[in-house]
Amino acid sequence: TLILYSLFCFSCVSSDGIATCALARFHLGPVSDSVAPIRSGLNFLDLMTRLGAIDNLPKAPFTMGCELAGIVEAVGDKAEGFTVGQKVCAISDMKAWAEFVAVPAKHCYPLPDGVSYQDASALLVNYTVAHALLFDVANLREGHTVLIHSIGGGVGQALAQLCKTVPDVTVIGTASKAKHEQLKDVCQHLLERESCYVSQVKKIAESGVDLVLDCSCGEDVNKGYALLKPMGRYVLYGTSFFVSGETKNLFSFARSWWQVDRINPIK
Incomplete structure (x- = not known):
């Protein structure tokens, strides 16, 4: 079984509730891309999430992070517009702080030449x-x-x-x-x-x-x-x-x- 590592939120009480965790590799859906993040963003939404101060919060434990920039590692059977090895930035649903992230293709965007992974992960x-x-x-x-x-x-x-x-x-x-x-x-x-x-x-x-x-x-x-x-x-x-x-x-x-x-x- 393939293993990936991610930053999990185990508790919304304090920052002590965040830790690295190993979990089984996800199954890639037909209209999704698998992206290997080079950089993942950290914004105010992440802080509010960690405090449990947003609506529709996932049940703990869950992987945090909602924006990333990296390289397409795999493409779903019905996902269009992307190729393996392509540089992209993406918005994910509380999953960006991980080694690999499954993202709907419609939420992935080609990374323009000259835009760094770091800048892209902070823009979306x-x-x-x-x-x-x-x-x-x-x-x-x-x-x-x-x-x-x-x-x-x-x-x-x-x-x-x-x-x-x-x-x-x-x-x-x-x-x-x-x-x-x-x-x-x-x-x-x-x-x-x-x-x-x-x-x-x-x-x-x-x-x-x-x-x-x-x-x-x-x-x-x-x-x-x-x-x-x-x-x-x-x-x-x-x-x-x-x-x-x-x-x-x-x-x-x-x-x-x-x-x-x-x-x-x-x-």
């Missing part, structure tokens, strides 16, 4: 989420003003870069002071998250902002909601306040839920 989830938020959910248009919270994160930076593909979009970002030097070229206006950024946003966008993108939840929801212009959109796509250190912070989660619940929809 962040940019897929960012693209969906801007163009499917928020309907970003030319001339819009956008406020992005936590712009220093993976999705935050992806959002800022994709905003540049639309003409005349003004991007205002919030981030901790320690990240400002690194992020100075990411957006037109970079504000301190810990400061009174509301008054600064009002000076930049006197009539309000068209779009707020918030991955944190908490008290910023009500602040950002008040900054919207008529017909503006507030997109809440995460609750990072829920995470604090090695464990999930139930107090922060309860506080965030309470604050969001109190928004007046006809304000």
Whole structure:
């Protein structure tokens, strides 16, 4: 029996619940590719998964990881468009941290020349989420003003870069002071998250902002909601306040839920 090794999550209580485990090699489905990862991504979704803070969490133990880049090792009988030895990147369903990963062919993408395995493994989830938020959910248009919270994160930076593909979009970002030097070229206006950024946003966008993108939840929801212009959109796509250190912070989660619940929809 062929054996492969993967990083298993045995417990969602702390990082001690993750360990390397040997298991029997999977059977490759007809419309899947078997990929040998060279690099696997580690993003905020993985952190939330490890804490058990996402919906539809697999029953432990399970292999973690949701994005990878590597080489096609085998191709299913009915999988089209890929060949053994081809360089690819892929999105997997909680299985990327392993020596071999079975991925539906429709979730595999050829790796362009000049793109490293490391870069590719860090792009997929962040940019897929960012693209969906801007163009499917928020309907970003030319001339819009956008406020992005936590712009220093993976999705935050992806959002800022994709905003540049639309003409005349003004991007205002919030981030901790320690990240400002690194992020100075990411957006037109970079504000301190810990400061009174509301008054600064009002000076930049006197009539309000068209779009707020918030991955944190908490008290910023009500602040950002008040900054919207008529017909503006507030997109809440995460609750990072829920995470604090090695464990999930139930107090922060309860506080965030309470604050969001109190928004007046006809304000």
